[in-house]
Amino acid sequence: MNNITVIIFTPRDDANIKDCVNSAKLLTENVILVYPTSTYVETVRESGIRQSKTDWVFILDVDERMTKELAEEINVILGRNKVTTPESKKDSGPASTSRRRDEQARMTYYKIPRKNIFDAKKWLRHGGWWPDYQIRLINKKYFVGWPKRIHSTPKIKEDVGFLKNPILHYFHGDLEKMVEKTLVFEDIESNLLYKAGKSADTSTFFRKYFAELWRRMFKGLGFLDGTVGIIESIYQAFSKTITYLLLYEKRQRKGQNL
Numbered sequence: 001m002n003n004i005t006v007i008i009f010t011p012r013d014d015a016n017i018k019d020c021v022n023s024a025k026l027l028t029e030n031v032i033l034v035y036p037t038s039t040y041v042e043t044v045r046e047s048g049i050r051q052s053k054t055d056w057v058f059i060l061d062v063d064e065r066m067t068k069e070l071a072e073e074i075n076v077i078l079g080r081n082k083v084t085t086p087e088s089k090k091d092s093g094p095a096s097t098s099r100r101r102d103e104q105a106r107m108t109y110y111k112i113p114r115k116n117i118f119d120a121k122k123w124l125r126h127g128g129w130w131p132d133y134q135i136r137l138i139n140k141k142y143f144v145g146w147p148k149r150i151h152s153t154p155k156i157k158e159d160v161g162f163l164k165n166p167i168l169h170y171f172h173g174d175l176e177k178m179v180e181k182t183l184v185f186e187d188i189e190s191n192l193l194y195k196a197g198k199s200a201d202t203s204t205f206f207r208k209y210f211a212e213l214w215r216r217m218f219k220g221l222g223f224l225d226g227t228v229g230i231i232e233s234i235y236q237a238f239s240k241t242i243t244y245l246l247l248y249e250k251r252q253r254k255g256q257n258l
Contacts, residue, residue, distance in 0.1 A: 003055050003078060005030040007048035009041045010062035016170075023065040027074060030054060045154075046146040049138065057143075059136045063170050070112070070165040074137060077110070077163070107161035108142035109154075111135055115166040118228045119173030127222025127233055128215065135160075136167065150188050172232070182239045190246035199251055200244040208244050213237035 006024035010017050012035055024031050034048035041061065049057050056078060060066060113131035116124045124130065135154055144155035172178050216222045217233035225232075 002028070002030065004028050004058060004074070005032055005052035005054045005056070006058045006060055006066070007032050007034060007045065007052065008060050008062060009034050009036070009044060009048070011036060014062045016062045020060065020062045020065065023067070024058075024060055026066050026068055027058065027071040042146055042150060042152050043148050046148075049140060049143055049146075052140065055140055057138050057140060059134075059138070060167070061169075064114075065168040065170070067165060067168060070163070070167065073163055073165050077107075077137070077161075106159045108139040108158040109135055109156045110137040110161045110163050112137065112163050113166040114169050116169045116171055118171065118232065120170045121173075122225065122228045124222075124225050124229060124232060126224045127217065127220040127229055127236075129220075129222075129232070131166070132169075133162070134167070137163070149192065150185065172235075178235065182242060186239060186243040187246055189243045190250060193243070193247050194250045198247060200248040204244050204248075205241055209237045209241040212240040 004027065006028055008017075008020055008024060008031065010020070010033055017033070021031055021033075030052070032048050032051055034044045034051075037044055045059060048059075058066075058074070111133040112135075114134050116129045116132060118124055135156075138154065138156060142157040144157060146152065146154045213233060213236075216236050217230065220233075222229040222233040
């Protein structure tokens with residue numbers, strides 16, 4: 001497939017680069033590595049998209065992997081405009097086939113399910129971790145831009161489709177590195193809240209912690225994933241609380257400087 005480029009976001013010294021690139025080549029030989037100019041991916045993904053020379057791009061992070069099944073599904077999409085979506089129905093006949101083709105011809109970007117695998121061992125099926133759809137397959141002609149803020153989604157014209165086969169995401173597993181990364185990302189998040197005029201107090205800490213724990217562990221059934229699911233549920237609650245602890249600290253410093 002020469003009409004698609006895989007764009008990989010990676011630190012220069014990441015040990016996963018080779019495996020990630022090799023998986024990307026299941027889809028295409030056109031691979032662009034983009035390196036961080038800030039602490040989060042959104043600021044450089046747009047740059048990678050602009051660099052590509054193909055009509056389509058696929059976004060892949062260095063701790064993610066393309067699979068043979070996903071590559072084959074994308075080849076079908078780009079070659080024949082056929083795909084199975086969560087909303088599609090098993091109808092038949094010339095009229096329905098024509099309608100499905102017309103619908104897929106309008107798709108300018110696709111969401112891909114992401115299979116989050118803790119410590120390269122345990123697939124998290126609960127707690128809000130599955131299917132974890134991500135916008136990754138994009139037609140450049142309809143790409144508008146990627147807002148330069150953490151956890152933002154790209155702006156793309158026209159309609160979205162859904163793919164069936166997932167990206168593999170090998171995440172966490174090293175608690176020390178998890179905490180280090182959390183402090184970086186939650187500091188960014190707290191800055192955004194601070195600039196937006198948000199505040200925090202003691203009740204906020206408890207409310208955010210228990211709300212996230214409830215959402216992950218019980219409402220999302222995270223406990224069904226065993227010890228790892230419980231760890232992740234507690235950790236996500238911890239991360240959410242850290243954001244508001246940092247926001248509180250920033251507000252306190254502002255008060256002292258008045």
